[in-house]
Amino acid sequence: MKCLLLVDIQVGFCTGGNLAVPGGEEIVPIANRLIASGGYDLIVASQDWHPPDHGSFASQHPGAKPFEMGVLGGKPQMLWPDHCVQGTPDAEFHADLDVSAIDHIQRKGLNRNVDSYSAFRDNDQSALTGLDAYLSAKGVTRLDICGLATDYCVMASAIDARSMLGGVTIRFIADASRGIDPAGVAAACSAMHAAGIEIVSAADCIEG
Template sequence: MKCLLLVDIQNGFCPGGHLAVPGGDAVVPVANRLMAEGGYDLIVASQDWHPADHGSFASQHDGAAPFTMGTLNGQPQMLWPDHCVEGSEDAALRPDLDQTRIDTIQRKGLDRNVDSYSAFRDNDQTALTGLSDLLLARGVTRLDVCGLATDYCVKFTALDARAMLPEAQIRFIEDASRGIDPEGVRSAIKEMTQAGIAVVTSDTALSETRV
């Protein structure tokens, strides 16, 4: 059972969005090709879906500027620009992403008191989204992860997948992903590799026969 997990390919993380990842829109055609030609049995998309007063927003902290460190619920927290507010155009999946091929959308970041980079659980690792239960129930044996941004939500999603799906092969599709900071991307890839996550290209994924 092969699954493709598209992480946060939303307007907010693409050029023109409130928290744009450089070149974020370039992942869309690669993701579309993977969905169309990759032979996946299940395709899941995660979606940041924040309340307007989410505690990770710099606007919720007096005098704080975006991209500075603060605290949230007693824990260190990067403070972000307001982004992907539930129901907003910023939160919508990219319109050029072929959403007809997506089987399930997993929303995350709904609790204003904790951030949620991973599609599997909140950053404090207490509240689960239910995605691991879905993938275990479906018997997923290979999970390919890609999307936005490599050094945050993609990395944490892949690492949680490695921890929560112990029998599955977990892979990161590098050219179907983009990151915020080049050094952060290099560090994320190293961390994923050290955790046993394979780094592959879309061409590798597309060249394989369906398992």
Template sequence: MKALLLVDIQNGFCPGGNLAVADGDAVVPVANLLIRDGGYDIIAASQDWHPEGHGSFASVHPDKKPFDMGELDGKPQVMWPDHCVQNTEDAAFHPDLDIAAVDYIQRKGENPEIDSYSAFRDNEHHAVTGLADYLKQKGVTTLDITGLALDFCVRFTAVDAREMLPGVTVRVILEGCRGISEDGVEAALAEMREAGVELIDLRTAIED
């Protein structure tokens, strides 16, 4: 059972969004190609879905500006611009993404006190989402991941998938990802490899 997970392909992370990733919209045609030609049995998508005034937003910390380091729930936290606020256009999936083909949508980041990069659980591992249980119930044996941003949400999602889905092959399709910083991407690639995540190209994803 082969599944595709589209991570946070939302307006907020694409050009013009509140937390835009450079060239972020380039992942959309890759995702649509995978949806059409990848032979996936299950297609899932995660969606950042923050309440207004989320604790990770720099705007709620008078002494912070976006991308400063701060603290949330007693742990170091990047202070982000307000982004993907619930029921805003910024939180919507990219309009060109074939979201009608998606079988399951997992929202995340709803707790204002803890950030949630991973589609599987919050950053402090206090609470899990329903995604792991859903994939287990479906009998998924291979999970391919693509989306935004490679050095944050894709990275945490892939590493958590390796831990929380024992026996499942986890692969990240590099053409379908974009990152925020070069250093962050290099660190993410190293961490994912160490965790046993396979880093593959688009051709491999479609032909396997």
């Protein structure tokens, strides 16, 4: 059972969004080609879905500015611009993404008291989203992961998948992902490789 996990391909992370990843929208046609290739038995998409008062937002910390380090739940926290607020256009999937092919949507970031980069669990690793159980129940044997942003939510999702899904091959599709910072992307790729995650291209996936 081969599964494609599309991480947070949302308006908020593309050009014009509240937390745009440089070139984020460039991956949409690549994701659509992967979907259309017929190489996957299951298509899953994660969706940042924050309450308007989420504690990772700089707006919730008097005097703080986006991209400063703050504290959330007693732990260091990057403070973000308000983004992907539940029910707003910023939280929707990119308009050109083929959402009709998505079998399961995993929302994350609902708890205002902890951030959630990974599609599998909150950053404090105490609350699971249930995605691991869902994929295990479906009998997934290979999970290909791509999306936004490489150095945050994609990396966290891939590393959690590696640790939580025993016996499943985990692959990161590099050219179907974009990151916030080039140095961060390089570090993320190194971390994923060290965790035993294969780094592949969309062409590798489409060709089998």
